[in-house]
Amino acid sequence: MVWSIYMHKVSMLSLGLGSLICGLVSLMKLFSGVTSMIEWELMSLNSLSVVFVLIFDWISMLFLSFVLLISSSVMYYSGSYMQGDKCFNRFMYLVLMFVFSMGMMVLSPNLISILLGWDGLGLVSYALVIFYQNEKSANAGMLTILSNRVGDVAILLSIGLMANLGSWNFVVCSYYLSDTSWMLLKFLIMVSAMTKSAQIPFSAWLPAAMAAPTPVSALVHSSTLVTAGVYLMIRFSGALENSSIQSMLLVISCLTMFMAGLGANFEYDLKKIIALSTLSQLGVMLSILALGYPDLSFFHLLSHALFKALLFMCAGIIIHSVSNYQDIRCMGGLVKFMPLSVAFMSVANLALCGFPFLAGFYSKDMILEVAFMSWANFISLVLYIMATGLTVSYTLRLIFYSLSGDFNLSVLSNTSDEDKIMSNSMILLGVSAIFMGSALSWAIFPEPYMICLNSLMKNMVLMISFVGGVLGYMFNLLTVSYNLKALYNYKMVVMSGSMWFMPFLSTKKMSEVSFTSGMNVDKLGDKGWFEYFGSQGLYYLFSNFFSLLNALQLNSVKVFMKMFVVGVVIMLFGFM
Numbered sequence: 001m002v003w004s005i006y007m008h009k010v011s012m013l014s015l016g017l018g019s020l021i022c023g024l025v026s027l028m029k030l031f032s033g034v035t036s037m038i039e040w041e042l043m044s045l046n047s048l049s050v051v052f053v054l055i056f057d058w059i060s061m062l063f064l065s066f067v068l069l070i071s072s073s074v075m076y077y078s079g080s081y082m083q084g085d086k087c088f089n090r091f092m093y094l095v096l097m098f099v100f101s102m103g104m105m106v107l108s109p110n111l112i113s114i115l116l117g118w119d120g121l122g123l124v125s126y127a128l129v130i131f132y133q134n135e136k137s138a139n140a141g142m143l144t145i146l147s148n149r150v151g152d153v154a155i156l157l158s159i160g161l162m163a164n165l166g167s168w169n170f171v172v173c174s175y176y177l178s179d180t181s182w183m184l185l186k187f188l189i190m191v192s193a194m195t196k197s198a199q200i201p202f203s204a205w206l207p208a209a210m211a212a213p214t215p216v217s218a219l220v221h222s223s224t225l226v227t228a229g230v231y232l233m234i235r236f237s238g239a240l241e242n243s244s245i246q247s248m249l250l251v252i253s254c255l256t257m258f259m260a261g262l263g264a265n266f267e268y269d270l271k272k273i274i275a276l277s278t279l280s281q282l283g284v285m286l287s288i289l290a291l292g293y294p295d296l297s298f299f300h301l302l303s304h305a306l307f308k309a310l311l312f313m314c315a316g317i318i319i320h321s322v323s324n325y326q327d328i329r330c331m332g333g334l335v336k337f338m339p340l341s342v343a344f345m346s347v348a349n350l351a352l353c354g355f356p357f358l359a360g361f362y363s364k365d366m367i368l369e370v371a372f373m374s375w376a377n378f379i380s381l382v383l384y385i386m387a388t389g390l391t392v393s394y395t396l397r398l399i400f401y402s403l404s405g406d407f408n409l410s411v412l413s414n415t416s417d418e419d420k421i422m423s424n425s426m427i428l429l430g431v432s433a434i435f436m437g438s439a440l441s442w443a444i445f446p447e448p449y450m451i452c453l454n455s456l457m458k459n460m461v462l463m464i465s466f467v468g469g470v471l472g473y474m475f476n477l478l479t480v481s482y483n484l485k486a487l488y489n490y491k492m493v494v495m496s497g498s499m500w501f502m503p504f505l506s507t508k509k510m511s512e513v514s515f516t517s518g519m520n521v522d523k524l525g526d527k528g529w530f531e532y533f534g535s536q537g538l539y540y541l542f543s544n545f546f547s548l549l550n551a552l553q554l555n556s557v558k559v560f561m562k563m564f565v566v567g568v569v570i571m572l573f574g575f576m
């Protein structure tokens with residue numbers, strides 16, 4: 001019992017020390033420009049060497065530093081959040097395995113060695129999503145692992161294709177992969193990244209994974225599972241240059257960004273709103289990557305990890321305090337009872353909106369300005385603008401319903417900031433969400449980007465944010481009339497609020513199609529033509545053939561006479 005109480009403190013100290021070491025090493029690698037690689041040869045097949053590779057450059061070490069930093073805060077936070085759970089130890093071990101899998105994935109520049117972390121993330125995420133053992137968690141876990149298996153299969157197929165290069169090291173071979181003859185490999189890598197990062201049409205599993213405990217959500221949606229696909233695409237960015245894969249990825253990521261922002265404005269579940277905001281920001285990362293700026297994508301990946309983990313931890317405290325309600329309509333006026341948590345949540349929300357001089361501002365503002373001056377088509381540009389406005393809209397809607405507004409809590413709710421462990425675990429991430437954006441921009445971009453925009457486009461981001469915020473707040477002030485108006489366009493509202501029917505298509509419809517097609521294959525194939533031309537047909541054919549051979553081996557005169565007569569007839573007809 002003593003171990004279960006203090007395990008979160010030991011994990012926090014160990015992971016925090018590892019984060020500090022990795023951060024210092026990343027700065028050394030960044031300023032010196034040195035990359036180190038460790039390679040173990042497992043076996044050699046002719047000219048192919050199956051090797052286990054670890055890469056230590058500034059990208060991998062900086063990302064690993066952020067993963068360990070957020071993990072240490074989440075582990076300490078879990079010590080209070082999961083304290084009364086009977087399976088506390090199992091939960092902590094699973095989270096540590098999750099962090100280890102992410103570390104292996106980050107440090108692997110090889111498609112063979114990356115499987116250890118890639119498959120580990122999928123397997124442990126399934127175990128964490130079904131942690132609360134009920135039907136909803138089981139369905140969400142099955143959807144999560146089956147969606148991720150599509151990406152795993154794409155990785156396995158990519159391994160087979162890259163065998164032609166003689167190496168599976170995609171960092172070294174990215175120059176050779178820039179040729180147009182490797183389009184299938186690039187497409188498979190894009191599919192694997194889309195499944196992990198939940199892009200259209202694989203978006204349904206991300207909100208469903210909210211069935212996991214809130215500390216897991218804070219870890220998954222900030223720096224681990226969903227960012228694995230973005231990180232893989234950043235590593236493959238050299239091979240994607242000047243290919244049609246970039247255009248395809250740009251359209252898909254912009255649609256995902258818009259769809260998630262639209263769905264969050266119709267959602268009432270607190271955790272699902274934050275999950276949809278994660279989906280929207282993943283679309284931002286992949287869209288700017290598709291435009292040819294992997295460094296900006298990596299910058300936003302790091303800054304987003306900080307305030308998104310903080311946002312989920314604040315949501316966990318609020319859900320705990322309001323008797324485990326997650327409906328934002330059952331909250332309200334929390335600023336009077338939980339000032340510290342509300343302050344941290346406001347910082348995270350403002351950073352998400354790109355409020356000036358917070359962590360999200362430096363990355364998001366630069367991404368939008370670069371997108372405005374890039375080769376992106378008009379549709380992508382419009383989707384960028386609308387997604388930015390929708391982000392501010394659902395953020396202010398969340399603040400209106402839960403933090404400010406009228407008091408809608410039940411009389412049994414004991415809302416306060418008295419839990420010191422959960423409050424203290426957020427301090428480091430709260431400070432990071434304020435100051436780390438500028439520190440990262442100075443470190444990663446010592447020379448500023450050259451932005452050439454007219455005054456209208458330069459001020460477009462501020463205007464979009466302002467308009468989105470005003471509309472989001474006004475619609476929610478007029479809640480009654482707004483809901484009555486929504487009834488006139490019920491079908492459109494349902495489609496917008498249900499992620500364009502993607503959860504329905506990914507679960508019920510997909511199972512119906514698969515069951516129907518499976519029954520037809522079983523009826524016409526396994527019990528029909530496959531049987532006739534397969535096992536039974538081959539058995540009948542071989543039985544007759546071997547009976548003939550047996551008769552020939554017995555030197556039967558009748559058989560020889562029959563064959564002689566047949567041969568003579570064939571010869572006669574041939575001469576005629």
